[in-house]
Amino acid sequence: GDSVTQMEGPVTLSEEAFLTINCTYTATGYPSLFWYVQYPGEGLQLLLKATKADDKGSNKGFEATYRKETTSFHLEKGSVQVSDSAVYFCALDSGSARQLTFGSGTQLTVLP
Amino acid sequence: GAGVSQSPSNKVTEKGKDVELRCDPISGHTALYWYRQSLGQGLEFLIYFQGNSAPDKSGLPSDRFSAERTGGSVSTLTIQRTQQEDSAVYLCASSLDSSGANVLTFGAGSRLTVL
Numbered sequence: 001g002d003s004v005t006q007m008e009g010p011v012t013l014s015e016e017a018f019l020t021i022n023c024t025y026t027a028t029g030y031p032s033l034f035w036y037v038q039y040p041g042e043g044l045q046l047l048l049k050a051t052k053a054d055d056k057g058s059n060k061g062f063e064a065t066y067r068k069e070t071t072s073f074h075l076e077k078g079s080v081q082v083s084d085s086a087v088y089f090c091a092l093d094s095g096s097a098r099q100l101t102f103g104s105g106t107q108l109t110v111l112p
Numbered sequence: 113g114a115g116v117s118q119s120p121s122n123k124v125t126e127k128g129k130d131v132e133l134r135c136d137p138i139s140g141h142t143a144l145y146w147y148r149q150s151l152g153q154g155l156e157f158l159i160y161f162q163g164n165s166a167p168d169k170s171g172l173p174s175d176r177f178s179a180e181r182t183g184g185s186v187s188t189l190t191i192q193r194t195q196q197e198d199s200a201v202y203l204c205a206s207s208l209d210s211s212g213a214n215v216l217t218f219g220a221g222s223r224l225t226v227l
Contacts, residue, residue, distance in 0.1 A: 004154075032214065043116065043203065043218035044155075089155065093214040099145055099168070100214060104154035 002027045006090045006103035013080055013110050021075040021106045023064075023090035031092040033057075033066055033073040034100065038087040047075075047088070080110045114138075116219035118204050124225045125194055133189045133222045137206030144187050145207075145216060146179055150200040158202075161187065194226045 007022040025031065035047040035057070048057030053068035062077045073090060090103040117136040125131050137144050146158040157171035161181045172178070176194075181187040191198055201223050205216040 034215075036218075041220070043220040044205075044216075045218065046215055049215065091155075099157045099160050099171070100155075100216060101157070102147075102155040 002031070002092060002094045002101040004090050004092055004101055004103035006088075007106050008104070009087075010107040010109060013108070015082055015110055015112050016079045017110075019075070019077040019080045019084075019108070021088055021090075021108070023073045023075065023103060025071050025073065025090075025092050027071075027092055027094040027101075029094055030068075031094040033064070034091040034093070035062070035064055035073070035075050036089040036091060036102075038089065038105075040086070044089060080108075082110045082112050084108060085110050116204055116206055116217055118202075118219035118222050120222055121220065122223045122225075124227065126227050127196060128193050130190065130192045131194055131224060133191075133202050133204075133224070135187045135189070135204030135206075135219060137185065137187070137204070138217055139185075141206035141208055141217070142184070143207045143214075144181055145205045146187070146189050147203045147205065148200045149203055149221070155203065158189070191224075194224075196226045199224055199226045 003026045032051045034049045036044040037047045038044045048059040050057040050066035056065045064073050064075045087105045089105045091100045119134045142163045144161040147155040159179045160168040176192045179189045201221040203221045205218045207216050
């Protein structure tokens with residue numbers, strides 16, 4: 001079945017540090033891939049997505065590239081801010097089942 | 113409405129009681145999902161509604177859990193005879209349809225605590 005494995009947290013960084021959160025997946029066919037973010041006290045919201053191999057999703061300075069050869073979709077940001085502190089979820093939609101499959105989430109804390 | 117609305121935001125109940133959680137999706141969204149987020153865990157799929165089709169109940173953990181969606185809009189998740197392991201945040205999401213890259217809009221969740 002479909003599965004998503006993402007880097008365990010928590011991750012603590014200083015402001016302006018480089019961020020990488022690893023995500024790998026197992027799926028049938030050619031899934032669409034997503035990163036969702038959950039800020040404290042809020043619901044999950046879409047951060048970025050990619051629908052086919054080699055696509056790069058980007059938003060708010062975050063980027064992730066759909067790598068079919070390594071079945072990965074790692075999230076990166078060159079310079080994090082305190083306001084980026086949140087839980088980040090990697091997810092996939094394989095199309096074979098209509099619900100998204102989520103990873104376990106990675107808690108990011110950015111210190112000033 | 114502008115977003116997905118869930119109520120109550122917090123619910124504390126005693127073991128063995130029944131609870132109902134409500135979700136009001138974005139107007140016009142035909143797909144509606146329920147997920148469960150337990151402490152330190154990822155999101156666990158529970159149930160999915162799409163239009164007038166039969167719901168996908170494959171994620172419901174036991175027959176104590178049920179959900180309905182009336183008129184293709186508001187949904188209620190019911191947990192009967194609650195157990196302590198049911199304590200979690202229950203998240204509802206909706207999407208415009210279930211084709212293509214499926215972008216979900218989530219509510220803020222209902223936090224359930226079973227004592």
